[in-house]
Amino acid sequence: MDAAAEFGRLSGVFYSGGSFLPSAGERRTVLDPATAKPIGEFADVTAEEADQVVTTANAAQKAWWAESALHRSELMHEVAREMHRLAPELAELLTRETGKPYKESRDELTWSISATDYYAELGRHSHGSVLGPSVAGQLHYTLKEPMGVVVVILPANFPLLLLMWEAAAALAAGNAVIVKPSEWASLTTLKFMEVFTALPAGLVQCVPGGGQVGDRLVRHPQTHMVGFTGSVPTGQAIAKACAEQFKPHLIEASGNDAFVVMPSAPLRTAARAAAFAAFLNCGQVCTSAERIYVHTDVYDEFADLLVEEAAKLRIGSGLGAVDLGPMEHAEERDRYERILARAVEQGAKVVHGGGRPLDLPEENRDGFFVEPTVLVNVTPDMEVMQAEIFGPLAPLCRVESFDEALKLTNASLVGLGATVYTTDLQEVHRATTEIATGMVWINAPLLDNDAGPFGGRKLSGFGRQLGAEGLDTFRHTKLVMIDPAASEHDFWWFPYSDDEAFPQD
Template identity: 55%
Template sequence: MRETSAHHWINNDYVAGSGPRTPVINPATGETIAEFAHATAHEIDKAIEASTRAQREWWAMSALDRAAAMHRVADRMVEMSRTTGEVLTREMGKPFRESNWEGGASASSFRYYAEIARNEQGRVAGPAIAGQLHMVVKEPLGTIVSIVPFNFPILLFGWQAAAALAAGNAVIVKPSELTPMTLLTLMRAFDHLPAGLVQVVTGGAEVGQMLVAHEHTHGVAFTGSVPAAQAVARAASQRFKPALIEASGNDAFIVMPSAPMDAAVRGAAFAAFLNCGQVCTSAERFYVHESVYDEFVSGLAAMAKSLRVGNGLDKIDVGPMASVRERDRVEKIVNRAVEQGANVVTGGRRPAALSAGAFFEPTVLEVSHDMDIMHGECFGPLAPVCKVRDLDEAIARANDSQLGLGANIYTEDLAEAFRAVNEIET
């Protein structure tokens, strides 16, 4: 398969798509590097027919043979990590070292679940009534729909697909419109499995909806935004399909007076700016004790200024946003914060020297908790910092959110640390 072709991966082969085409844009350069086809209903039916056959063959294999096959997948993923990493960096923009890391990290999921599946088959329970035999037998659902986002397509695909395969299921994955070529390239790691066991069909939300609603798919794994998650959940519920859903995050990051400031600043920069802030568990709300607030803001701003921004294939720290649309969305968030009284300490604009791409500078803002920026997912290289009086206020602010996923606290006081663990509602 050429990187510029518009194919699906169906029945262990690249199949030319007949649906409408959409370009794939390199966000660092603005250049079109590929195009993908939106799967038609007929193509989806063909993929599901193949997955049904393959799943029966896969489940008929011994657990030892399935585990060995999954370990071979992991080996192939590691072997291909440089190739898939380069494709991912061109599609999505993240630094190559991060893209290259995804292959090995995802491979670890396949090894982990291969071993669980080999050893976990069910159990026999004692009878509740004399003469009865109670057995718990673990069986696959059938065909699982995997819908993965653009920010970590290899890693999140691994988290979803490895567990599904280990349980004896087939998987059809619908990648993000921004990163279809990465998973299509990765499919060579699966070509030794039964034909149709792991497949890729490309397209937009309409393709995901057709897959979820199809009468011959049996479960859904989804990672993405809250609106998309709600749409997937509604579609799955119509057929009573189990759905594993991870949606938006808005993680809090608390800094207390006892925290080693260098460690807190480094941790904050990593939590805010990794992958250009496009991580579901990025820190997006910083609550800093008033006694160390100025020192923290100054240190984080200096760290943000020191980060090298540029093309992910070069020696840089922060790449572009995944698309111009994503960059424009983050820019609007910053502009709205400024309208509401935020102070931009550093960043807050597009780098003049990188105008061809979807770049946005790592940004540190001084804000108040009531600003819009503190109450929705930013999903960009933004660190809004809010001053708090004490841990009580920090925890209350952290809990004042409709989103969750994670939280951070920097302190050397174990009592404060455990209070945060127990009282932050994520």
Template identity: 60%
Template sequence: MAASSDFGKLSGKLYIGGELKESASTDHFDVIEPATEDRLGSIADATDREVDEAIDIATAVRKTWNAIDPRSRAVTLHEIAARIRRDKQKYAELLTREEGKPFKESVDEVSWCATAIDYYAELARHETGRIAGATVPGQFHFSIKEPLGTVVIILPFNYPLVLLCWEASAALAAGNAVIVKPHEQTSITTLKFMELFSELPPGLIQVVTGGARVGQRLIASPKTHGVAYTGSVPVGQAVARTCADSFKPCLIEASGNDPFIVMPSAPMDIAARGAAFAAYLNCGQVCTSAERFYVHDSIHDEFVERLAAEAKKLRVGNGLDLVDMGPMATRRQRERFEAMIARARQQGATVKAGGSRPAGLNRGWFVEPTVLTDVTPDMEILNDEPFGPVAPICRVKSFDEAVELANRSRFGLGGNLYSRDSNEIFRAVREIESGILWINAPLLDNDALPFGGCKLSGTGRQLGPEGLAQFQNTKFVMIDPQASNQDFWWFPYAEGESYKGAR
């Protein structure tokens, strides 16, 4: 496979100043293939000097990029998107080997990168400010959008390329420089992906690999001006605290624990298939995976049987084969997931499908797609994000109860409802506490509309005009071309404007 040589060539490298460079670091992280447990390569834990070098290069190059007109920037970004579409299968193979998802899902992810870049290339040409009617005759009042400066992007392992492009394309289109710190598990794919950005000025987008220390140094630097972080709640809170010290804008996309409500009017066959997709896509390692199922008592048993049947149909295996679900991304992820399933069973949950490791797959971080019943609202499996392929199902007696339980979570990223009842549909729109709501169509995204959550799921938005605004400052400008006298409110104040009452 061509990808095998890429893992060797890119091991220990950083992408700084438009070039792949061998890191001077003696500390490395091994990258293990999730489907085979084979060592693919290693990534460097970049030194402080290398991090600072990347920041200084970004500082120097970003002003040149920002001086280019938005139309010309858009032309360059469209060229990058075209290259991504042309070579998407090459990067999809790398992604599947490093992260584990089925090849089809990797191809989808790479394709979504191109659409996001095209979207922001054009949006940034128009979202440049606005004009308002002046409050003083003869003046000109308007606002302009300016880049933040140098933006730091901290990526997770589960969708490293599309999240990179959601954020980096918005930041670049707005005129910023970008420094990326990928997750240790998927850094090599990210480094390889940088060859697609060679049309940009060298150093405008850079990748420094490593662990928490590297991310902390990038975020805390006074020479970086905005941060986009995707990951856990505790780290997201730490990022936000660091940014708060200098009022540095930050976009935080932390955990989700999305509810999935099924009501009697739903078409059971479609709802079960939709539930399987929402729970098991990317082995349940999606921030918006459906992880809390609230099913009306009158249809509970039928829905459980249908969903269990869907789970048992799924082909599990190496993502480079014809499968529906690959392995979990790391040994640690699987250990955590299996421990949560075991505790759920101890607390009284019943396994209706899955619950174990697949037979015949002795190597790799594989687990079975799982369906749990007899789940109660107090169980850990409903209150903490499993981040794995499980559908824990809780009976409810009414729509009111389903919404109340859906909103009981600390998280508020996404929510799902299957119903044909228009009253339930529009009540869900108003009442479910989430940043995203899918009704009868789980997990779809739209580049032109915002993605993000509330509560402990984070702050800020990706995608849409809101995603561009995350990486822009707004400046209000007032111009008086004649430099007119402003006596209507300047000193000295007129006698007739003084206080006339008693003191």
């Protein structure tokens, strides 16, 4: 594959009705984050183009839902097979556009395939349930029906995986999908549309652009549900817009996950885990370890071990033999560096990293690289512990007890996930029952399971992706009650019997 040619082919288009179409909208330049050089352009689709995409989606959805569940499942497995075939090309483009290491890009494709195959089967497993009737001789049951046209609004950190977590479930449930990709991953997402060629034309479409494109799709009267992953303010705006129409929505907003290390933990393993949890995808993961609470008895030893692990990490272009690539774009790097500078200003001490790497090849010196950074002397009141970092920063805060660690973990305004490293069974039990997050990992950070729900509490959003819950997120439940005999329901119809009337003197 000629990556430059592919990016050129995908520039300025949107995907509708099974084809790439030129957009009349204004174009924006796409930069390779490893070099800061232009690699293509994406278009802000026009209002008219977006409206036509919605019309096409509604027609395609009706035909899709009319198919058998078995046929839908077979076609979704075809999608998974096409993902596997295109994985090398997609992974390379994803790395070039977002900066993540190629290994992580291939992992993203592998996980996307797994989610698609999972929902291909789950979608035909059950379409409702038969209930014990409340009236003898009747049949009572539920039906699971699609929402209609689902709008999926994506971030750049896992643009393909997060798309399939929602799109696979939505398609399995009988919906059509309109994708509004991140401005920082639009070209790769457009290329990804080629995996859907086995599906009916118009069932999955992609409309790049800025916030105004997403807003139009959210507010459109002929879209029926919205799935969003991104920041808290944007998630709140989408939820408010959906509320005006009582439109169902799934919001996965920010995380600020705690990572707790207790004295019983194997410290070397915990340090390796913390390095991975804090620095995966250059820290641009909603479930990153962003508040690391370490028991005072092991704090100094753990800090030394974490520094050792951070020092091993190789930084550079994601197409090379590296562990960390650049951040997604210059604005993200600048925001991250302001957070780091403020932490130092408030008294935190940098014991590893803290700057931009100086030993990069010349072609990468203008890229958006930063060093993985470890901070000590961090206190709970510092700003760095209050909001999502979304960068390769590991702030270590000393705690005196497990109770203090739990209290600080739960003090956050968000509640996506939390990791605890301990071999104390009482601490394990307390962590799983007392931590107020959507997910808790004990000695197993950041893992996902297609069969288990992903989502958070508080300002991390609401709704669930993955698992049976993730399928039901994209389905209506209809209650059906049938009296085959069309009998008289005199047990509660008019006229009311005298012996049931209000007592008279």
